[in-house]
Amino acid sequence: xxxxxxxxLWKTLAENKLIDNDLAKENIAQIISKKRNxxxxxxxxxxxxxYYIYLIGLIFIPSAALFVHFVLHHPMPNMNLRSYIGxxxxxxxxxxxxxxxxxxxxxxxxxxNTGSIKDSLxxxxxxxESYLKKAYWVTLLFGFCFLIFVFIDFxxxxxxxxxxxxxxxxFNVFGSYFSILIFIIIITWPFILNxxxxxxxxSLLNDINQTIDxxxxxx
Amino acid sequence: xxxxxxxxxxxNQGIVxxxxxxxxxDRIEKEDYQQEIIIQLxxxxxxxxxxxxxxxxxxxxxxxxxxxxxxxxxxQLKYIxxxxxxxxxxxxxxxxxxxxxxxxxxxxxxxxxxxxxIITLYLDEFSYKEIAEILGxxxxxxxxxxxxxxxxxxxxxxNGN
Numbered sequence: 001x002x003x004x005x006x007x008x009l010w011k012t013l014a015e016n017k018l019i020d021n022d023l024a025k026e027n028i029a030q031i032i033s034k035k036r037n038x039x040x041x042x043x044x045x046x047x048x049x050x051y052y053i054y055l056i057g058l059i060f061i062p063s064a065a066l067f068v069h070f071v072l073h074h075p076m077p078n079m080n081l082r083s084y085i086g087x088x089x090x091x092x093x094x095x096x097x098x099x100x101x102x103x104x105x106x107x108x109x110x111x112x113n114t115g116s117i118k119d120s121l122x123x124x125x126x127x128x129e130s131y132l133k134k135a136y137w138v139t140l141l142f143g144f145c146f147l148i149f150v151f152i153d154f155x156x157x158x159x160x161x162x163x164x165x166x167x168x169x170x171f172n173v174f175g176s177y178f179s180i181l182i183f184i185i186i187i188t189w190p191f192i193l194n195x196x197x198x199x200x201x202x203s204l205l206n207d208i209n210q211t212i213d214x215x216x217x218x219x
Numbered sequence: 220x221x222x223x224x225x226x227x228x229x230x231n232q233g234i235v236x237x238x239x240x241x242x243x244x245d246r247i248e249k250e251d252y253q254q255e256i257i258i259q260l261x262x263x264x265x266x267x268x269x270x271x272x273x274x275x276x277x278x279x280x281x282x283x284x285x286x287x288x289x290x291x292x293x294x295q296l297k298y299i300x301x302x303x304x305x306x307x308x309x310x311x312x313x314x315x316x317x318x319x320x321x322x323x324x325x326x327x328x329x330x331x332x333x334x335x336x337i338i339t340l341y342l343d344e345f346s347y348k349e350i351a352e353i354l355g356x357x358x359x360x361x362x363x364x365x366x367x368x369x370x371x372x373x374x375x376x377x378n379g380n
Binding site: 003006007009010011012013014016017018019022023024025028029031032041107108115116117118119120121124204207208211214215216217218 | 221224225226228229232233235236237240241253254255257258261279282283286287290291319320323324331332333334336342343344352353354355356357359360363369372373376
Protein backbone atom coordinates (compact mmCIF):
# COMPACT_ATOMS: atom_id res chain seq x y z
CA UNK A 1 0.00 0.00 0.00
CA UNK A 2 1.30 3.45 -0.93
CA UNK A 3 1.16 6.58 1.19
CA UNK A 4 -1.42 8.20 -1.08
CA UNK A 5 -3.72 5.21 -0.71
CA UNK A 6 -3.28 5.35 3.05
CA UNK A 7 -4.21 9.03 3.16
CA UNK A 8 -7.25 8.36 0.95
CA LEU A 9 -8.28 5.50 3.21
CA TRP A 10 -7.91 7.73 6.28
CA LYS A 11 -10.07 10.44 4.72
CA THR A 12 -12.83 7.97 3.93
CA LEU A 13 -12.58 6.49 7.42
CA ALA A 14 -12.74 9.93 9.00
CA GLU A 15 -15.73 10.98 6.91
CA ASN A 16 -17.62 7.72 7.35
CA LYS A 17 -16.81 6.72 10.89
CA LEU A 18 -15.01 9.36 12.91
CA ILE A 19 -16.80 12.59 12.09
CA ASP A 20 -19.97 11.15 13.46
CA ASN A 21 -22.27 14.07 14.11
CA ASP A 22 -22.80 17.55 12.87
CA LEU A 23 -22.11 20.16 15.51
CA ALA A 24 -24.40 23.09 14.79
CA LYS A 25 -23.24 26.65 15.43
CA GLU A 26 -26.02 27.08 18.00
CA ASN A 27 -24.68 24.07 19.92
CA ILE A 28 -21.15 25.49 19.95
CA ALA A 29 -22.50 28.82 21.25
CA GLN A 30 -24.49 26.98 23.91
CA ILE A 31 -21.46 24.94 25.07
CA ILE A 32 -19.17 27.95 25.42
CA SER A 33 -21.82 30.03 27.17
CA LYS A 34 -22.60 27.29 29.72
CA LYS A 35 -19.04 25.99 30.26
CA ARG A 36 -20.47 23.69 32.87
CA ASN A 37 -20.98 20.36 31.16
CA UNK A 38 -17.40 19.26 30.70
CA UNK A 39 -15.95 16.18 32.32
CA UNK A 40 -13.45 18.28 34.30
CA UNK A 41 -16.39 20.23 35.74
CA UNK A 42 -17.85 16.95 37.00
CA UNK A 43 -14.55 15.88 38.58
CA UNK A 44 -14.25 19.36 40.07
CA UNK A 45 -17.65 19.02 41.73
CA UNK A 46 -16.37 15.96 43.61
CA UNK A 47 -13.31 17.88 44.80
CA UNK A 48 -15.54 20.77 45.87
CA UNK A 49 -17.49 18.44 48.19
CA UNK A 50 -14.18 17.48 49.91
CA TYR A 51 -13.22 21.16 50.03
CA TYR A 52 -16.41 22.06 51.92
CA ILE A 53 -16.17 19.07 54.30
CA TYR A 54 -12.66 20.13 55.40
CA LEU A 55 -13.63 23.80 55.52
CA ILE A 56 -16.52 22.96 57.86
CA GLY A 57 -14.19 20.78 59.95
CA LEU A 58 -11.53 23.44 60.33
CA ILE A 59 -14.11 26.08 61.27
CA PHE A 60 -16.07 23.79 63.60
CA ILE A 61 -13.19 22.65 65.87
CA PRO A 62 -11.94 26.08 67.07
CA SER A 63 -15.53 27.40 67.14
CA ALA A 64 -16.62 24.54 69.40
CA ALA A 65 -13.58 25.05 71.68
CA LEU A 66 -14.15 28.81 71.88
CA PHE A 67 -17.87 28.29 72.50
CA VAL A 68 -17.19 26.00 75.46
CA HIS A 69 -14.61 28.37 76.94
CA PHE A 70 -16.17 31.75 76.43
CA VAL A 71 -19.92 31.16 76.07
CA LEU A 72 -20.38 28.35 78.57
CA HIS A 73 -17.66 29.94 80.76
CA HIS A 74 -15.96 26.74 81.75
CA PRO A 75 -13.12 24.63 80.40
CA MET A 76 -13.88 21.45 78.49
CA PRO A 77 -14.36 18.36 80.67
CA ASN A 78 -11.03 17.05 81.92
CA MET A 79 -9.27 19.76 79.92
CA ASN A 80 -5.53 19.58 80.27
CA LEU A 81 -2.51 20.39 78.15
CA ARG A 82 -2.70 17.10 76.25
CA SER A 83 -6.33 17.71 75.28
CA TYR A 84 -5.37 21.15 74.00
CA ILE A 85 -2.59 19.61 71.91
CA GLY A 86 -4.98 16.92 70.62
CA UNK A 87 -7.53 19.54 69.60
CA UNK A 88 -4.70 21.49 67.97
CA UNK A 89 -3.67 18.42 65.97
CA UNK A 90 -7.23 17.82 64.79
CA UNK A 91 -7.34 21.45 63.66
CA UNK A 92 -3.98 21.14 61.86
CA UNK A 93 -5.26 17.98 60.16
CA UNK A 94 -8.30 19.80 58.80
CA UNK A 95 -6.17 22.77 57.71
CA UNK A 96 -3.81 20.38 55.92
CA UNK A 97 -6.61 18.44 54.22
CA UNK A 98 -8.28 21.72 53.27
CA UNK A 99 -4.97 22.82 51.69
CA UNK A 100 -4.85 19.53 49.73
CA UNK A 101 -8.41 20.07 48.50
CA UNK A 102 -7.52 23.62 47.37
CA UNK A 103 -4.43 22.24 45.55
CA UNK A 104 -6.54 19.58 43.88
CA UNK A 105 -8.99 22.21 42.65
CA UNK A 106 -6.07 24.30 41.37
CA UNK A 107 -4.67 21.27 39.54
CA UNK A 108 -8.00 20.76 37.82
CA UNK A 109 -8.04 24.44 36.84
CA UNK A 110 -4.46 24.36 35.61
CA UNK A 111 -4.49 24.33 31.83
CA UNK A 112 -1.68 23.24 29.55
CA ASN A 113 -3.20 23.85 26.19
CA THR A 114 -1.34 26.73 24.61
CA GLY A 115 2.17 25.36 24.09
CA SER A 116 3.51 22.42 22.13
CA ILE A 117 2.66 18.96 23.47
CA LYS A 118 6.19 18.50 24.84
CA ASP A 119 6.13 21.89 26.62
CA SER A 120 2.73 21.11 28.11
CA LEU A 121 3.89 17.71 29.36
CA UNK A 122 6.98 19.23 30.93
CA UNK A 123 4.84 21.83 32.68
CA UNK A 124 2.53 19.11 34.05
CA UNK A 125 5.54 17.14 35.21
CA UNK A 126 7.20 20.05 37.00
CA UNK A 127 3.90 21.17 38.60
CA UNK A 128 3.13 17.65 39.75
CA GLU A 129 6.63 16.94 41.08
CA SER A 130 6.71 20.15 43.10
CA TYR A 131 3.23 19.44 44.47
CA LEU A 132 4.24 15.90 45.48
CA LYS A 133 7.46 17.06 47.13
CA LYS A 134 5.64 19.60 49.30
CA ALA A 135 2.82 17.17 50.10
CA TYR A 136 5.33 14.46 51.08
CA TRP A 137 7.32 16.63 53.51
CA VAL A 138 4.25 18.21 55.10
CA THR A 139 2.62 14.80 55.60
CA LEU A 140 5.89 13.33 56.91
CA LEU A 141 6.42 16.08 59.50
CA PHE A 142 2.78 16.32 60.53
CA GLY A 143 2.60 12.53 60.83
CA PHE A 144 5.75 12.37 62.97
CA CYS A 145 4.49 15.10 65.34
CA PHE A 146 1.07 13.48 65.65
CA LEU A 147 2.41 9.93 66.19
CA ILE A 148 4.99 11.08 68.74
CA PHE A 149 2.27 13.01 70.58
CA VAL A 150 0.00 9.93 70.69
CA PHE A 151 2.92 7.74 71.82
CA ILE A 152 3.95 10.11 74.64
CA ASP A 153 0.31 10.60 75.63
CA PHE A 154 -0.21 6.85 76.04
CA UNK A 155 3.03 6.49 78.00
CA UNK A 156 1.92 9.30 80.33
CA UNK A 157 -1.49 7.62 80.82
CA UNK A 158 0.19 4.25 81.48
CA UNK A 159 2.73 5.81 83.88
CA UNK A 160 5.95 5.49 81.83
CA UNK A 161 7.85 2.90 79.78
CA UNK A 162 8.55 0.83 82.92
CA UNK A 163 4.78 0.39 83.45
CA UNK A 164 4.10 -1.28 80.11
CA UNK A 165 2.14 -4.42 80.82
CA UNK A 166 1.35 -7.21 78.37
CA UNK A 167 -0.23 -9.81 80.62
CA UNK A 168 -2.67 -8.49 83.21
CA UNK A 169 -5.63 -7.62 80.92
CA UNK A 170 -7.73 -4.46 80.81
CA PHE A 171 -6.75 -1.04 79.54
CA ASN A 172 -3.07 -1.37 80.48
CA VAL A 173 -2.55 -4.31 78.11
CA PHE A 174 -4.42 -2.56 75.29
CA GLY A 175 -2.44 0.65 75.99
CA SER A 176 0.87 -1.24 76.08
CA TYR A 177 0.28 -3.03 72.79
CA PHE A 178 -1.05 0.17 71.24
CA SER A 179 2.06 2.08 72.37
CA ILE A 180 4.30 -0.56 70.79
CA LEU A 181 2.25 -0.39 67.60
CA ILE A 182 2.56 3.41 67.50
CA PHE A 183 6.31 3.12 68.11
CA ILE A 184 6.64 0.71 65.16
CA ILE A 185 4.60 3.09 62.98
CA ILE A 186 6.89 6.00 64.01
CA ILE A 187 9.98 4.03 62.97
CA THR A 188 8.44 2.92 59.67
CA TRP A 189 6.53 6.15 58.94
CA PRO A 190 8.81 7.43 56.12
CA PHE A 191 8.61 4.02 54.41
CA ILE A 192 4.83 3.79 54.81
CA LEU A 193 4.45 7.26 53.37
CA ASN A 194 6.85 6.55 50.53
CA UNK A 195 4.92 3.40 49.67
CA UNK A 196 1.60 5.25 49.81
CA UNK A 197 2.84 8.09 47.56
CA UNK A 198 4.32 5.59 45.09
CA UNK A 199 1.08 3.63 45.03
CA UNK A 200 -1.03 6.71 44.41
CA UNK A 201 1.10 8.82 42.11
CA UNK A 202 3.93 6.82 40.52
CA SER A 203 1.85 5.47 37.64
CA LEU A 204 0.79 9.00 36.69
CA LEU A 205 4.36 10.33 36.89
CA ASN A 206 5.74 7.32 35.01
CA ASP A 207 3.11 7.85 32.37
CA ILE A 208 4.14 11.51 31.93
CA ASN A 209 7.85 10.60 31.90
CA GLN A 210 7.34 7.83 29.38
CA THR A 211 5.39 10.12 27.07
CA ILE A 212 8.12 12.79 27.27
CA ASP A 213 10.81 10.13 26.63
CA UNK A 214 8.83 8.80 23.71
CA UNK A 215 8.62 12.29 22.22
CA UNK A 216 12.31 13.05 22.73
CA UNK A 217 13.62 9.68 21.60
CA UNK A 218 15.48 10.02 18.30
CA UNK A 219 14.84 6.91 16.27
CA UNK B 220 -15.01 37.16 19.09
CA UNK B 221 -17.58 34.51 19.96
CA UNK B 222 -19.03 34.64 16.47
CA UNK B 223 -15.61 34.29 14.85
CA UNK B 224 -14.77 31.35 17.13
CA UNK B 225 -18.08 29.62 16.44
CA UNK B 226 -17.61 30.04 12.70
CA UNK B 227 -14.03 28.71 12.71
CA UNK B 228 -14.87 25.82 15.00
CA UNK B 229 -17.87 24.89 12.89
CA UNK B 230 -15.69 24.78 9.77
CA ASN B 231 -13.07 22.63 11.48
CA GLN B 232 -15.26 20.53 13.77
CA GLY B 233 -14.01 17.33 12.13
CA ILE B 234 -10.79 17.71 14.13
CA VAL B 235 -12.68 17.55 17.44
CA UNK B 236 -14.67 14.51 16.32
CA UNK B 237 -11.58 12.70 15.04
CA UNK B 238 -9.60 13.29 18.22
CA UNK B 239 -12.49 12.33 20.50
CA UNK B 240 -13.04 9.12 18.55
CA UNK B 241 -9.37 8.19 18.65
CA UNK B 242 -8.62 9.08 22.29
CA UNK B 243 -11.84 8.34 24.15
CA UNK B 244 -13.67 5.06 23.94
CA ASP B 245 -16.50 5.51 26.39
CA ARG B 246 -19.40 6.34 24.10
CA ILE B 247 -21.61 7.58 26.92
CA GLU B 248 -19.03 10.15 28.00
CA LYS B 249 -17.79 11.05 24.52
CA GLU B 250 -20.14 14.00 24.36
CA ASP B 251 -18.71 15.26 27.66
CA TYR B 252 -15.17 15.01 26.31
CA GLN B 253 -16.19 16.81 23.15
CA GLN B 254 -17.73 19.61 25.19
CA GLU B 255 -14.65 19.81 27.42
CA ILE B 256 -12.39 20.14 24.38
CA ILE B 257 -14.61 22.87 22.94
CA ILE B 258 -14.47 24.73 26.27
CA GLN B 259 -10.65 24.41 26.26
CA LEU B 260 -10.57 25.71 22.68
CA UNK B 261 -12.73 28.66 23.67
CA UNK B 262 -10.53 29.43 26.70
CA UNK B 263 -7.40 29.25 24.54
CA UNK B 264 -8.87 31.19 21.61
CA UNK B 265 -7.47 34.61 22.72
CA UNK B 266 -3.98 33.08 22.27
CA UNK B 267 -4.66 32.34 18.59
CA UNK B 268 -2.65 35.00 16.76
CA UNK B 269 -3.72 34.20 13.17
CA UNK B 270 -0.07 33.62 12.21
CA UNK B 271 -0.61 29.90 11.75
CA UNK B 272 -3.58 28.12 10.20
CA UNK B 273 -6.57 27.79 12.52
CA UNK B 274 -6.59 24.02 11.94
CA UNK B 275 -2.94 23.74 13.09
CA UNK B 276 -3.66 25.75 16.24
CA UNK B 277 -6.86 23.78 16.81
CA UNK B 278 -5.09 20.43 16.49
CA UNK B 279 -2.51 21.52 19.05
CA UNK B 280 -5.13 22.64 21.57
CA UNK B 281 -7.33 19.58 20.98
CA UNK B 282 -4.43 17.15 21.42
CA UNK B 283 -3.23 18.96 24.54
CA UNK B 284 -6.76 19.04 25.94
CA UNK B 285 -7.25 15.31 25.28
CA UNK B 286 -3.97 14.33 26.93
CA UNK B 287 -4.81 16.74 29.76
CA UNK B 288 -8.24 15.16 30.31
CA UNK B 289 -6.74 11.66 30.29
CA UNK B 290 -4.20 12.63 32.97
CA UNK B 291 -6.68 14.51 35.14
CA UNK B 292 -8.94 11.50 35.04
CA UNK B 293 -6.04 9.24 35.97
CA UNK B 294 -5.18 11.60 38.85
CA GLN B 295 -8.71 11.08 40.12
CA LEU B 296 -8.22 7.31 39.84
CA LYS B 297 -10.95 7.13 37.25
CA TYR B 298 -10.20 4.66 34.53
CA ILE B 299 -11.58 4.74 31.04
CA UNK B 300 -13.32 1.62 29.90
CA UNK B 301 -12.85 0.59 26.29
CA UNK B 302 -16.26 0.42 24.66
CA UNK B 303 -15.86 -2.44 22.20
CA UNK B 304 -19.16 -1.48 20.53
CA UNK B 305 -17.26 1.27 18.74
CA UNK B 306 -14.88 -1.25 17.22
CA UNK B 307 -17.71 -3.63 16.43
CA UNK B 308 -19.55 -0.84 14.65
CA UNK B 309 -16.60 -0.50 12.36
CA UNK B 310 -16.12 -4.25 12.11
CA UNK B 311 -19.62 -4.62 10.70
CA UNK B 312 -18.44 -3.51 7.30
CA UNK B 313 -17.83 -6.39 4.96
CA UNK B 314 -16.45 -5.16 1.63
CA UNK B 315 -12.76 -4.74 0.86
CA UNK B 316 -12.62 -0.92 1.31
CA UNK B 317 -14.45 -1.01 4.62
CA UNK B 318 -12.29 -3.90 5.76
CA UNK B 319 -9.23 -1.76 5.14
CA UNK B 320 -10.89 1.12 7.01
CA UNK B 321 -11.45 -1.21 9.91
CA UNK B 322 -7.82 -2.36 9.83
CA UNK B 323 -6.59 1.22 9.70
CA UNK B 324 -8.84 2.21 12.62
CA UNK B 325 -7.64 -0.74 14.68
CA UNK B 326 -3.99 -0.11 13.80
CA UNK B 327 -4.21 3.57 14.82
CA UNK B 328 -6.08 2.73 18.00
CA UNK B 329 -3.32 0.38 19.09
CA UNK B 330 -0.71 3.14 18.89
CA UNK B 331 0.53 5.11 21.90
CA UNK B 332 -1.02 8.54 22.60
CA UNK B 333 1.89 10.33 20.91
CA UNK B 334 2.14 8.04 17.87
CA UNK B 335 -1.60 8.39 17.42
CA UNK B 336 -1.23 12.19 17.36
CA ILE B 337 1.67 12.02 14.90
CA ILE B 338 -0.02 9.75 12.38
CA THR B 339 -3.34 11.61 12.60
CA LEU B 340 -1.57 14.88 11.79
CA TYR B 341 0.39 13.22 8.98
CA LEU B 342 -2.71 11.63 7.43
CA ASP B 343 -4.47 14.99 7.64
CA GLU B 344 -1.61 16.25 5.46
CA PHE B 345 0.13 18.59 7.86
CA SER B 346 3.74 19.30 6.88
CA TYR B 347 6.63 17.85 8.89
CA LYS B 348 7.39 21.38 10.07
CA GLU B 349 3.83 21.89 11.36
CA ILE B 350 3.78 18.48 13.06
CA ALA B 351 7.16 19.18 14.67
CA GLU B 352 5.86 22.53 15.98
CA ILE B 353 2.70 21.02 17.41
CA LEU B 354 4.66 18.28 19.17
CA GLY B 355 7.65 20.40 20.20
CA UNK B 356 10.28 18.10 18.66
CA UNK B 357 12.71 18.38 15.72
CA UNK B 358 11.62 17.93 12.12
CA UNK B 359 14.14 15.13 11.65
CA UNK B 360 12.78 13.25 14.63
CA UNK B 361 9.23 13.82 13.34
CA UNK B 362 10.17 12.41 9.94
CA UNK B 363 11.77 9.33 11.41
CA UNK B 364 8.79 8.69 13.70
CA UNK B 365 6.33 9.14 10.82
CA UNK B 366 8.20 6.64 8.63
CA UNK B 367 8.27 4.10 11.44
CA UNK B 368 4.56 4.45 12.30
CA UNK B 369 3.48 4.58 8.64
CA UNK B 370 5.35 1.42 7.64
CA UNK B 371 4.01 -0.30 10.75
CA UNK B 372 0.43 0.62 9.86
CA UNK B 373 0.82 -0.34 6.17
CA UNK B 374 2.28 -3.67 7.22
CA UNK B 375 -0.66 -4.30 9.54
CA UNK B 376 -3.19 -3.44 6.82
CA UNK B 377 -1.42 -5.54 4.18
CA ASN B 378 -1.03 -8.50 6.53
CA GLY B 379 -4.69 -8.31 7.48
CA ASN B 380 -4.18 -7.32 11.10
